[in-house]
Amino acid sequence: MKKQYKRFRLRTVSAIAAMAFTANAWAVEPFTVRDIRVEGLQRAEPGTIFASLPFRIGELYNDEKGAAAIRSLFALGLFKDVRLETNGDVLVVIVEERPTIADIDFSGLKEFDKDALRKALRDIGLTEGRPFDQSLADRAEQELRRQYINKSLYAAEIQTTLTPIERNRVNLTFSVSEGEPARIKEIRVVGAKAFSEKTLLDQFDQDSGGFLSWYTKSDRYSRAKLNADVEALRSYYLSRGFLEFRVESSQVAISPNKQDITITINVAEGERFVVSAVRLEGNYLSKDDEFKSLVTIRPGEPYNADRVAETTKAFTDYFGNFGYAFANVEAKPEIDRSNNRVTLVLAAEPSRRAYVRRINVAGNSKTRDEVVRREMRQFESSWYDAEKIKLSRDRIDRLSFFKEVNVETSEVPGAPDQVDLNVTVVEKPSGSLQLGAGFSQSEKLALSFSIKQENAFGSGNYLGVEINTSKYNRTVVFNSVNPYFTPDGISRTIDLYHRASRPYEDQGGNYQLVTTGAGLRFGVPFSELDTVFFGAAVERIQIRPGTNIPAAYLAYANRFGYTSANLPLSIGWGRDDRDSSITPTSGRLQRVAIELGVAGDARFVRTNYQFQQYIPLNKQFTLAFNAEAGYGKGLGGRPFPVFKNFYGGGLGSVRGFDQGTIGPRDVTGSSIGGPKKLTLNAEVITPFPGAGNDKSLRAFGFVDVGNVFGENERFDVGQLRASVGLGLSWISPVGPLRMAAAIPVRKFPGDRIQKMQFQIGTSF
Structure with a gap:
């Protein structure tokens, strides 16, 4: 007898259509399921089907359960068609799988990187090995179109192509015609x-x-x-x-x-208003006079929203110094339109005092938490202190490991007197790599290499290696700095170096000055901004005679020997409160270093002082000053050793003159430097014309003055060299670049002029 089949079928791509199953499908008499078969599977596991069915073998099947089964199977996102058929009391589940994405490719891209786009698609579930979903492909196409609009490429056209290949797979290609930007x-x-x-x-x-x-x-x-x-x-x-x-x-x-x-x-525009008075209202903790001293708004001056915001922030921060993290300060203007005057009322409500429950650090994927936390001056379980929090933020920023440092306060649910501090950082490359090559008739090929890592392995320690293979200037230097050698913040610096050089390559010859040494320094923080350095070194300096050796070197060697063993001691002080170490616009830097040769063959004292000041003139212009003075003197009746001389000229000194060539000259014509040095620089810095307010590309005009003097020469203002010029600094993709074009306005016969000078490094 021929079997009678009852079957129903439902094709849908949405849950709404599946919900209409009971109304549109043939009704089936309820029956007990004796077996369940699955047909059409290629990659999906049968267990995935069985786990999604709302019934099992031996259970009653009806139309309602059939509709629920179809909805559940479509919800998996694996199938583009699902059918249920009955063969007696056997239920047959027939599926048609969605094709699997074999490859995703892009063509015509210029503005975007393929790998970045693939990652973005992966985040929304559109990636190789996953079932193809047309809705996700449409969503990806629209998002790509939106990104092009954000880049002013309104004429960009995007076409999505789906290419079927063997084994129910497809290749997905986004073809882009970007066009010209609007x-x-x-x-x-x-x-x-x-x-x-x-x-x-x-x-x-x-x-x-x-x-x-x-x-x-x-x-x-x-x-x-x-x-x-x-x-x-x-x-x-x-x-x-x-x-x-x-x-x-x-x-x-x-x-x-x-x-x-x-x-x-x-x-x-409206009318222009002048401030007639400033009045305080509310609870100021009986410190009204202290708060009034923070007001930067002056009666008689035009209303200035920046100063109002500055004052309210200063009030809020000052409340924070006493633990009031939730202080509310509101500036209420009382406007007299008839006279175009405004009275500013500063209403304050300190609210409640709070303490910090927990400090959370985020964004430091490379840098260890400890490196950030040890700069915190606000501690957990202590009263909230806005001044300490700001100081903590500034200390973390001065590490130079991060592009951005943000500190935010969040309330603790259920604890009105507690807050959490969330420190969020954005890391930047903290290493620098410099490669150099040069060719000259005398030296042939000269290679130089240096690698520096300010945050080695995320530890906050500094490591540096410098190598130079020039025929006449061979250098191997190793530096290591542990800024927290002790838990109290005492730093330790280790220097190992070997230099075999001929100071002035323009004077042909084969003499050499060979310096080999090792040094150890410690930095002791005496305040949040001040650090004092102590150190000692062991040096062996050898003057190797040869052709064209400067007479000053020869005279020193004949008198005190060609080899000197020294034990110089050093002490120094540093203070830096600039807002940035790369592109500063405000703040001051001061350094003092003293080197004292008290033991060994050379007896001397050598001091150096540097002062920098940055003054913001407005949003675009910054005035910068730099002064550097050096002084050296021989001790014990000995002259100052020639191998400790200062040098001047070039970038970092008086631009427009060849590097290290201004100052005393030997009878042979060689520049030999001297124990007295003065350099003065003034710059006006602004974003490069046409670059808007972009600080990565800046132009500057400068005036440089300076010279180096011999031991028996007095300081003579009339002998100072001077230059003026224009320069360019660029934080380029290959590292910081600085270029200067200078014209000497005060020079003397014999001076070596170099009007164009530049230097560049690279970051990773």
Whole structure:
């Protein structure tokens, strides 16, 4: 007898369609399932099917359970079709698997890296070895299109191609035609009367293009950048008395060919207000006079939102010094529109005192927690202290291991008197690698190599190795610094060095000055900013005679011997409160170093002092001063040893003169340096014209003055060399680059001039 089959079928790609199963499928009389078979599997495991079914063998099957089974199987995301069939009391599950992604590729990419895009797709579940999902492919295409729009590539076209291959697999290809980027053709500020449009547009990072736009991409439209520029415009007005200034609209129009963008910003300036008085209200912990001293708003001056924010922040921070982490300070303007005056009321409510429960450190994937935590001056289970928290943040930033350091406070749920401190850092490359090669007729090929790691293995320790293979200048130097040799923060520095050099390569000859030594120094912190250094070294210095040896070297060797064994002691002091060690705009650096030869063949004292000051003139311009003075003197009736002389000229000294050539000269014409040195530098630093406010590319104008004097020469202002010039500093992809073009304005016969000078390193 021919068997009768009852079957039903449901094709769907969504749970909603599956829910309609009972209404659209043929009804099946409930029955007890004797067996379950699965057909159509290629890669999925049968167990995956059985685990998703809402019934088992021996249980009752009905239409409701059938609909639930289909919904559950589609939810796995593995199948593009699911059918249930009955053969008597046997249930047959027939599936058609989605194809598996064999490869994902991109073509036509210029703005994005393929590996970065593959990682982004992997994060949303679209990757090799996973079932293909058209909805995810559509989502990826739309996200890629959005990223191109963010880069002003509005004409970018993206086509997704699906290529079936054997074994139910597919290759997914995103073909991109990027086109030309849309560029800002014009930016208008409409409604401005108090300031010129050019002055207002100077506050923007975006512009209509310049000769450096290829580098800065400042003419590429970005909504985020536009919002930042609008805020900069608002801040400019609010800091100049326009209390009721508002931006009424910002309109962006793109040309039909999607190449030109016009931005129009409509503003309403309002009236300019002058501060008539500043008044304190609320609870100031009986320290009203102390809080008043923090007010930077002065009656009679135009209302300045920056100073208002500065004052309220200073109040909040000062409350924090007493443990009030949740102090609320609000600036309330009382406006007299008839006289264009405003009284500023500073209302304060300190709220409750709190202590720090826990300090959390995040973002340090390489650097050990200990390296960050040992710089903290705010401790766990101690009263919240805003001053110590700021000091902690500054100390972590001065490590130079991180691009960004942020410290945020979060409340502890259920504990109103407790807070957690969350220290978040963004690591940066802390090593430097320098490779150099040169060729000259005398030296042939000369190679130099140095590698320095300021944060070796994430320990916070410094390691440095320098090697030079020049025929006349061979150097091997090893440095190691442990900034926390003791738990109290005493540092230890170890120096090992061997140098065989001919100080001035322009004077042909085969003489050499060979220095071999080892040194040990300790740094003792006497305050949060001040460190005193103590150290000692053992040196063996040999003057090896040869052709064209400077007469000063020969005279010293004939009198005191060609070999000197020395035991110099050193003491120094350093203080650095600059806001950045790479691109400083404010702060001061001071260093003092004294070297004392008290034992051995050479008896001398050698001192060096350096002073730097950075003064921000405005948002773009910084005034920088540098002064360096050195003095050396022989002791015990001996002259100052020639191998300890100072040298001047070149980058880091008086630019425009050849490196190390200004100062006393030997009878042979060789520059031999001297025990007295003075260098003065002044710079005006600004972002490079056309680079907006980008601090990685900066231009500077400078004036340099200085000279080196012999032991028997008095300091003579009339002998100072001077130069003026322009320079460029660039934090380039291959490392910091500094270039200077200088014109000597005070020089003397015999001076060696070098108008163009530069230096570069690389980071990793």
